[in-house]
Amino acid sequence: MARAALETMYFKGELIIHHKNGRQKAYALAEKFLSAKLLSAKSPFESELDYHQQLVLRRIGTIGFLWNKRSDAWLGIDHFKTFERNQAFQSLLEDKKITEIQIEGISTIFYMKKEDEKLLTSLSVNPKSPARMEFLAPLDNLLWDRNLIREIFDFDYKWEIYTPKEKRKYGAYVLPVLYKNRFVGRLEIERHTKEKVLLVKNFWLEDNEVFSKSRKEAFSTCAEVFRAFNHCEKVEYVKGWCKENDQK
Incomplete structure (x- = not known):
């Protein structure tokens, strides 16, 4: 319970990791090391949907493509159940920030960032992979x-x-x-x-x-x-x- 409480406070920004001793973490109150101005700064997200959109887009871009399914790729995103995930994907599709892709032999639909389409097209034109x-x-x-x-x-x-x-x-x-x-x-x-x-x-x-x-x-x-x-x-x-x- 103590560990869960500390990690919850850490993810809420109330604690920071002051130092580590091997794998053991030593926490400290954020207010002792971060300015009041920073701690009271307004959220960069306009709404919870905006927050979900931004993180989904970032996770998709980080991996390259993802599916709209329950996944460890969504870990750490607050209040992100099936309804919120579907809502975020639909909004990103409507805003043309992501696009659907399909992989031959797999029925599941995947999603990639719209801006990465040129990269995918270039790989399709020259599909030979480097010997890396x-x-x-x-x-x-x-x-x-x-x-x-x-x-x-x-x-x-x-x-x-x-x-x-x-x-x-x-x-x-x-x-x-x-x-x-x-x-x-x-x-x-x-x-x-x-x-x-x-x-x-x-x-x-x-x-x-x-x-x-x-x-x-x-x-x-x-x-x-x-x-x-x-x-x-x-x-x-x-x-x-x-x-x-x-x-x-």
Whole structure:
């Protein structure tokens, strides 16, 4: 109850996070650190509908497209039930701020920002994806709605950090691996700060995926980028790190 009360006060702007000790947060009254002028400032939203519209539009733009369904992508939006969500989507459609799109083979309608239509058109004209690989963080924007990812990419991802060790299928901190326009695997990787080493422990390929020469090159390039981002000096690989489909 105490945690729920603190988080409620934090999201209402009555508290701030003063500092952290590991994972433990230390809160303080906002009025002691923020000016009275700032705390008493008028809301930038003209109405609750305006507030919902702005946040829905922002969430759609952050991911690229979304559906009008119950979703983790809407977490943190106050007073946002089915009625309010439908109202926000309808208003955005009428204002021509979003547009409907459909994906071949999927009956559900998706929505994207109207201003992103040119980008989608350019990709349709030149559909060849660059040979680029990315290691995605478990809480990456694209992964906010796991059901959407499962529906579109046929990729079933679960962040197992809160799953008991004996029940984990892969590992506590496993990153989805995106290559071109598809999810090709899951990566378990560790940063050893003292040794300044990025250790690749496991890479599980998805069914029907192969670790071709071009994918190996893309993986190596991405690993080097990830190494630099994590302030490591080298990348090391555990023996047998790449798990082919029949090894899972």
